[in-house]
Amino acid sequence: MKVNNICIFCKGIADTREHIPAKQFFKGVPDKPLITVPSCKNCNIGFQKDEDFFRQFNAGFLMDRSERAKELMENEITRSIQRKPALGHQMFNQMWLVDAYTKSGLYVGKMTGYKVSDLDRKRIDRIVTKIIQGLFYHEFKQHLPKDWKVRIVWIDPKKSKELSLEELAKTLKWNIIKDDTFAYGVNYVSETYQSMWIIDFFKVPCFYILLMDKEAKHNRVEYNRN
Incomplete structure (x- = not known):
């Protein structure tokens, strides 16, 4: 069976396409510039609740x-919360205003703080993993190895x-x-795609992700330098 006929998430038969990330982030944007990957309807439906939460968390x-x-937040998500108020109540109960300062200590006003529970983190990590599976397929035209x-x-x-991400970003x-x-x-590493x-x-860096096979976790990995 061809790779593009297999769901990249469960390895079953793909009978639909899944947007990476979810289409709900791109209201009014045509499909052409967006990333889609082979999926099945069961996986598509199975991600929906966590993706709703993921979008609300990021936007909020x-x-x-x-x-x-x-x-x-003020339009699509507000309307979604009006239809399903429970998720909105949960989210707003975990948000508060905090004092914000520049690196030099200058006060710049109030910003939104958010307390992330262990359950929230698992839900968000599940969707980040889904996104990275989709991006891996999009970049390399193969499935992310299960192990x-x-x-x-x-x-x-x-x-x-700590990770010098500003400098790291320049190498990507x-x-x-x-x-x-x-x-x-x-x-990525040539040939292995680690x-x-x-x-x-x-426009805000949110997640840094490493993809490694089991043996590479214990060895130095050399990435391409573009």
Whole structure:
């Protein structure tokens, strides 16, 4: 069976296509520039609740820094919450305003804070894993091996500094799907496709991901230098 006839998530028969990330991030954008991958209807349906939460989390958390996130929050997400209020109540109960400062200590006003529970983190990591499976297929035209390690790092100022992500980002090949909504960067090992990724939502780096096979976790990995 051809790879494009197999669901990249469950390895069953693909009977539909899945947007990477979910189409709900791209209201009003035609399909042509968006990424789609082979999927099955069961996997498509199985991701929906967590993807709703993932979109609301990202837009709610970043609406202070992105006009697009704010627009999404005030329109499509607000209407979605009105239809399904339980998820909205949960999200807003975990949000609060915090004092924000520049690196030099200058106060710049209030920003939205969000308390992430263990359950929330699992749901978000599940969707990040789904996105990276889709991007892996899109880039390399093959399925992410099931036994590979997927390491997800949530990017915050401390992690960004620890991992020198600003410099790392310069070594990646970037693909901007929609300038104000989603982009990703990737660098990989020739032939094996072990890889490092940075995923941006609303022009903000959100997740750093490493994809490695079991043996590579214990050895130095040399990435391409473009």
